[in-house]
Amino acid sequence: MSTGHLTIDLAALAANWRSLNALTSCETAAVIKADAYGLGSDRVAKALAKQGVRTFYVAMAEEGAAIRAAVGEKAQIRVLTGHMRGDTDIIADLNLTPILCSVDQIKRHFEALPEQPFGLQLDTGMNRMGLEWDDWAAVAEAALRRKPVVVMSHLACADEPDHPMNPYQLDVFHQMTDGITTPRSLAATGGMLLGPEYHFDECRPGIGLYGGLPFEDARAVVRLDLPVVQIRDLTAGEVVGYGNSWQAERPTRLATVAAGYADGLHRAISRGAMLWHGQTPCPLVGRVSMDLITVDVTDLKEDPAALAIICAEQPVDRLAQMGGTIGYEMLTGLSARYSRRYVG
Numbered sequence: 463m464s465t466g467h468l469t470i471d472l473a474a475l476a477a478n479w480r481s482l483n484a485l486t487s488c489e490t491a492a493v494i495k496a497d498a499y500g501l502g503s504d505r506v507a508k509a510l511a512k513q514g515v516r517t518f519y520v521a522m523a524e525e526g527a528a529i530r531a532a533v534g535e536k537a538q539i540r541v542l543t544g545h546m547r548g549d550t551d552i553i554a555d556l557n558l559t560p561i562l563c564s565v566d567q568i569k570r571h572f573e574a575l576p577e578q579p580f581g582l583q584l585d586t587g588m589n590r591m592g593l594e595w596d597d598w599a600a601v602a603e604a605a606l607r608r609k610p611v612v613v614m615s616h617l618a619c620a621d622e623p624d625h626p627m628n629p630y631q632l633d634v635f636h637q638m639t640d641g642i643t644t645p646r647s648l649a650a651t652g653g654m655l656l657g658p659e660y661h662f663d664e665c666r667p668g669i670g671l672y673g674g675l676p677f678e679d680a681r682a683v684v685r686l687d688l689p690v691v692q693i694r695d696l697t698a699g700e701v702v703g704y705g706n707s708w709q710a711e712r713p714t715r716l717a718t719v720a721a722g723y724a725d726g727l728h729r730a731i732s733r734g735a736m737l738w739h740g741q742t743p744c745p746l747v748g749r750v751s752m753d754l755i756t757v758d759v760t761d762l763k764e765d766p767a768a769l770a771i772i773c774a775e776q777p778v779d780r781l782a783q784m785g786g787t788i789g790y791e792m793l794t795g796l797s798a799r800y801s802r803r804y805v806g
């Protein structure tokens with residue numbers, strides 16, 4: 463078998479949910495959009511449901527199907543893009559709860575599915591999703607009379623605890639919602655770590671569940687091992703890979719492993735990333751190509767059968783940083799070609 467191998471630790475996932483939940487005295491939902499950040503939304507939803515999670519968020523209505531099948535009829539599945547044109551049937555059939563984000567969506571929802579539960583999203587300054595002040599003022603009374611399940615907003619800078627945008631958005635959220643009886647939600651992973659004043663009635667972590675920053679105390683959930691396809695010896699002066707971007711300065715033993723940028727291992731990690739044999743780092747050399755990566759294994763005592771690229775020694779966020787990106791993007795880019803094993 464030549465595909466990379468992903469190990470997804472569902473016990474660590476569950477432990478991360480419990481640790482985040484322990485920070486709050488409110489409900490802790492789970493965000494499992496984008497196939498649970500690439501890790502498999504059916505398995506992730508089932509594992510979290512076992513911990514007592516009853517509310518799941520997805521980005522798009524279509525994502526609800528796999529999750530409804532996994533968690534049964536009782537769980538609430540909320541759709542962050544709300545009720546789009548064409549979504550009415552799937553919302554009704556799967557009993558989804560759209561988070562309405564505009565006056566148009568509110569109208570569409572109340573006309574098409576007046577009995578179907580819904581939530582509301584307000585914009586408190588991020589300018590990405592949600593009703594702004596004027597629209598909210600115009601529709602709040604009528605919308606609240608229909609008893610939304612939640613009124614939420616989203617923080618733009620919660621991964622920077624000292625950013626002035628955090629207290630600013632908190633203040634705007636208070637001004638827009640104080641006095642209402644509907645449950646309120648503001649915090650994702652970053653917001654949960656800012657403190658209890660950001661927690662309101664419900665928190666909605668995503669990345670922290672999957673072991674990513676900014677939740678520094680998270681347990682690692684993902685490990686990625688890449689099989690070695692070939693090993694060769696180079697004399698000093700020989701070059702490696704496209705563009706001859708690396709040249710051996712000493713006699714070198716070189717391993718070629720089976721994964722590349724087509725598997726989400728961006729070309730930008732070509733400089734600086736390590737592959738690991740147990741606790742021993744082996745530098746990635748040359749350019750990442752579509753399906754292959756070359757690695758200097760000269761200092762190993764034995765030829766490896768596989769090398770790890772995401773592991774305890776090199777967490778997903780460190781690898782992401784080397785490629786100039788974030789753990790979220792690395793996780794959601796994990797290849798469909800990898801074989802997967804769920805443990806825990």
Ligand SMILES: *Cc1c(COP(=O)(O)O)cnc(C)c1O
Binds near residue numbers: 616651652669
């Ligand atoms: C993605 C998302 C979340 C989860 O964010 P994390 O940073 O992954 O915890 C919560 N709320 C909304 C609106 C989102 O788009």
